[in-house]
Amino acid sequence: MQRRPRLSPITRRILFINIFALVVLVIGLLYVGRYRQELLQTEFAALTVQAEMVAASVGEAAVATEGVDEPELIPEMAGSIVRRLARTSRTQAQLVNADGSLVVDSRRVSGPGGVVEIDELPPPAAQRSFAQNLLDTYDRMIGGLSTTLDPDDDDDIELVQQSRETRMALAGETGRAIRRHFGHRAVLSVAVPVQRYKRVLGAVILTHDSRAIDAAVLQIRLDILKVFGISLLITVGLSIYLAGTIARPLRRLALAADRVRRGLARQYAIPEFGGRHDEIRELSGALREMTEALWKRMDAIEGFAADVAHEIKNPLTSLRSAIETAARISDPTQQQRLMAIVIDDIQRLDRLISDISNASRIDAELSRVEMVPVDLPALLDTLAALHEATIDSHGVHLACEKVGRSPLRVTGDADRIVQVFRNLIDNAVSFSPPGSTIILRAGRDGAAVTITVEDEGPGIPAGLEEAIFERFYRERPAGEKFGTHSGLGLSISRQIVEAHRGSLRAENRIGPDGQVQGARFIVRLPAAQ
DSSP states (O other): OOOOOSSOHHHHHHHHHHHHHHHHHHHHHHOOHHHHHHHHHHHHHHHHHHHHHHHHHHHHHSEEOSSSSSOEEOHHHHHHHHHHHHHHHTSEEEEEETTSOEEEETTEEEETTEEEEOOOOOOOOOOOOHHHHHHHHHHHHHTTTGGGSOTTOOSOOSSGGGSHHHHHHHTTSOEEEEEEETTTEEEEEEEEEEEETTEEEEEEEEEEESHHHHHHHHHHHHHHHHHHHHHHHHHHHHHHHHHHHHHHHHHHHHHHHHHHHHOSSSOOOOOOOTTOOSHHHHHHHHHHHHHHHHHHHHHHHHHHHHHHHHHHHHHHHHHHHHHHHHHHOOOHHHHHHHHHHHHHHHHHHHHHHHHHHHHHHHHHHHHHSOOEEEEHHHHHHHHHHHHHHTOOTTOOEEEEEEESSSOOEEEEOHHHHHHHHHHHHHHHHHHSOTTOEEEEEEEEETTEEEEEEEOOSSOOOTTOTTGGGSTTOOOOOTTOOTTSOOSOHHHHHHHHHHHTTOEEEEEEEEOTTSOEEEEEEEEEEEBOO
16 A cells, blocks of 8 residues: 655645745845945044044154154054053054054064064854854855955955055045955945144044954844744744644545545545635535535436336337237238337337437536527527427417516527427427417526416326426326427426526416416526626
């Protein structure tokens, strides 16, 4: 036996669609470039203010103006100011002279053994979490920090006086730049000119890494990932529940339909979902109704086959008897009578087979034919004119009446509708006394068109108003030759009317004295829109 997958295709589709929408949303939220840019701008503004304060302090307190032709920086005093202010702001500070030579660097400290350079080492290779590695991969996919780097400053500058921001400061403008540092972090650099009476004497360069900014951005992104994880669990749970309420009932319906198809008995039934109020319940009801209709259709086919076999067997038996008898006698007169019986039985068989074939084709033909608007008054008038032109020895007349002024149009197969009224008219003529009148009356009844066929015959035997529509019904007028009718005309007429979503019923016409005055057949068809 083939093992079913743990998740149905519908469940997998629902999970994929819901998770995909959530992932797209989270990917958009994780791109916090604007938030990072705002933090960088804030940091640059703070560094610029600090650099301007350092430059102003150096320009006021560490510039020699007496005994020199032009103002110049005092290296010792300027270095002391720069180091002290850099220690307070926790930034790296550098001071360059107007000619670009380095005056002081807060990373270099003079000691007894000479100058000691303090260089910040890369952070230890700590164990990075899965979320951090995932975010690093995400950054590499969308370009990392490239959207915040200046194109000309992607690498570390060995000599500060060669940097672009230093050259801008020595030219009298404030310069700034951002560079990579240790791969994952960025370094912000701001250069401000040191001026005395508008004369540029040097430049102060402050640098600070983006560790605090990266930590803030990382925390925001980790919070987003936490919310994403919780949302993912909720989405998966709700998706599985939703898929279960759809996939499991559909699977039950499919298995039940398969059992009905393969089963040889009727003990298998389509499950009901009475507690639901959605399309699954409607589908279950439709499948149950379809199954019941199929069983009824099979019963009808079985009964029809039995009736056909019975009806064909009678004329065949009569034919066999007549032929066997004709073979044993030599009297020409008796042989002629037997041959007349044979001819009658053959005609009866031909008529019976034609009606059976017609009845069996109706549903298939109506499912393929194109339905068109049919004007019923015009159709009935044509039938009445044809009947009057070919009136038989009974002398039964046909009259048409239209009730009301509403249009009496229906949508259907005109040929089959004509067949219905031909059968009803022929049936009325066969039961009508000579010289009587059959009335065809058409009118509007709400959303339906009603047509009645009324005769002046003996009426319908009490209690047989429905039995006359059964196949091979044999109640015929007294004196009519046996086998003239197959007994399928009224059954075929009702079959055609019901295929047009209408109804056909019969009743007796009762007079004021309570006596039966004839039969009335009532056809109701939906009016054309």
